[in-house]
Amino acid sequence: MNEADSISPWAQSWYRLKQHRMAMLGLILLSIIGLLCLIAPWLTSYTYREQNIDLGAIPPCAEHWLGTDTLGRDLFTRILYGGRISFMVGLIATAVSLLIGVPYGALSGYLGGRTDRFMMRVVEIIYSLPYTIFVILLMVVVGRGLLPLLLAIGAVEWLAMARLVRGQVLAVKEQEFVQAAHVLGQSNFKILSKHIIPNVLGTVIVCATLTVPSVMLLESFLSFLGLGIQAPMTSWGDLIKDGVVTLEEYPWMLIFPSIFFSVTLFSLNFLGDGLRDALDPRVEAAR
């Protein structure tokens, strides 16, 4: 095969992703919201904690684009800052899950035998604990705050990742190129890192994209229970929790954060969907 006239698998995937309309829409929306959150300090003249109690809750107007909450804090600013936290929790917890889950699953699948069985039983034991209760217990032990929150969520999210990677590795390690590497005398570490992991990367990326929204949802759920972020910092889940109480009197306090949150969740899910199609090698084989 001539290297020059074939396009790389990544470029092919990108091409396929571009064909996926919903995924592209998701990507664009996500970029917009992400960018807004990122440049929040330059977008508004308010801070997330600055109160104007005398003002109270007012509906959207020229000074406060999305209105204010009951303590007179600018809602637009709080949504952007809250988005930062939500995104950060989503990304970091996913990164934690990757960092633990991928090596763990790869090792387990590659080594096989007794080690594999032991490592998987550990995963299953943790998996069998009720998910939310486990997170809540962890938070009670480690305390409240952003870091414990990330830790607690990351600590449960890596399980699914580890299982998935193990399954993929089991399949890949039987293939000829891995056997060839063995025969050539490459070390286990090198085989894992150079040959096996890159081959399961597609699946991992898809899984990670879908982990981000589920983590964000979990964070908002914990915030909703009052276990999330420490005031005055806020997150989307926290904002929605505040908004629900005064749904009738100050509907904007619920509606705007909810819009931001759901659009982001939808976008992430569409993107994940698109990526799954784009990165699946079987699609290529079918052509």
Place this chain on the structure above:
Amino acid sequence: MLKKTTKLIPYLAIFLVGAACSKKTTPVEEALETQTLLVGIGGDPQSLDPHVAVGAPGKTVIWGLFEGLLTQHPQNLPPVPGVAESWDVSADGKTYTFFLRENARWSNGDPVTAHDFVFSYERILSKELGAPQAYSLFIIKNAQAYYDKALTDFTKVGVTALDEHTLEIELNNPTPYFLDLLIQSIFFPVHKATILKHGDPKNPNNPWTRPGHLVSNGPFMLKSRKTNDEIIATKNPLYWDAEHVRLNEIHFLPMSVEAEEHAFRAGQLHLTYWVPEAKAQKLLEQKSPELVSEPALIVYHYCLNTRKPPLDDKRVRKALSLAIDREKITKAIILSQGKPAYNFVPYEAGNFISSAPVKEDIEEAKRLLAEAGYPNGEGFPPIEILYNTAETHRKVAEAVQEMWHKNLNINALPENQEWKVLLARRNTRDFQVVRTSWIAHYVDPNALLELYLSDSPINESGWENAQYDALIKQAATERNLSKRRALMQEAEALLLDEAPVIPISFYNMTQLKHQSVRGWYPNLLCTHPYNDIYLQASK
């Protein structure tokens, strides 16, 4: 055209019948028939033992189950005969003789006797029980000595059963408001045989208050109790005045403030414990007849743990107190009819006027904080503000957090807990700042000031001040009213200066009351005897 219309008639009829059938009656409507009162109590009571209970949820229930020597006139507060039919006061104002009704009965048929009261008061004054309001009895002769174990013989304490139906109470000093004190739930009697049957009378967790065990002497008796779900009290047929009690049952429902409001609108509650502020504001503007918002002797305050640094420093506490804008908090968060609390005792408590109110003074606060070793808040460790689940409390905590941050550059961390957890943490002094609202039990400044006496079990601040104790004790014996008031003012000024408490607001008691509830009146003490309440459809 006409034909077309007539054709529609059968359909219309079916529609109307259907609509009529599908209309369900709500529990509140059904209650008119059954005379069942549905009351929201805000949280699950930590105890139904009148001597052990703290907080409004428990007391609301206890008022239905028990009755003291005297009870309260439902509308205006003067004490009216309860178990005691009549009473005599000695010439020196120190000895009260109560003549109990011959027909007062416990719910198991036993007569309510003077001995029951002696047993009850001995129980309250046993330190092992840990009765949070035991101090209310200290006006009785030798009561405090017995409580402090300086005296072991209870017969020396000024509570004597002269015979089955005559009780004599001897006081340390003539106390003009003694009869007002007697209507408090701490003075309610308990049934000796029941308590002894179920364990040690001095064990606060004695299971005698469980449904099936509980024997009470009030207009109602406990029928069932499901934790966090429902407490049902049913009419006590043996109650001496049972023929005048018109309700058949009371259902006490522990719900969150927000849930209560929904339940009320869905016709599931007659009375709520509280109303969310935003809702109350709206109803107030609409002049809703269902909204009841009346002044009460309540002070919303933060209690500080003076045993833990950095709050063990008086200057720090004072700085925190000075850096709060009470008016803003009151106007925006607590209802607008509330009043900012620049001092601890509301005016309604016997026309009390503070001699040293705390006004916002940021410069002074900064200076005090710097003096305490934290110039511009540097090195100040974050302090935790503990509050129980409710939107108002959360908002107040966040507003205070921001004011302290803005004015003093220090960090506070609001921490939300459930009511029972909050109480437990209060009791073990496991907090730094805890939200507290205290409703006075009688109309006198003393009702609030005595909370922070060194030996008051309610005083969880750990603040002990001999001068304060002396002033309150001196006021108790002072017969000259203006001198007495001056002593109270001096004590309050000391309390505000030492700042184991940060008063924030005096607020109105705000509730929702269904139109069909009759014989229920708002009052300063927020206690409501159920004897006169009945349900009648409004015309």
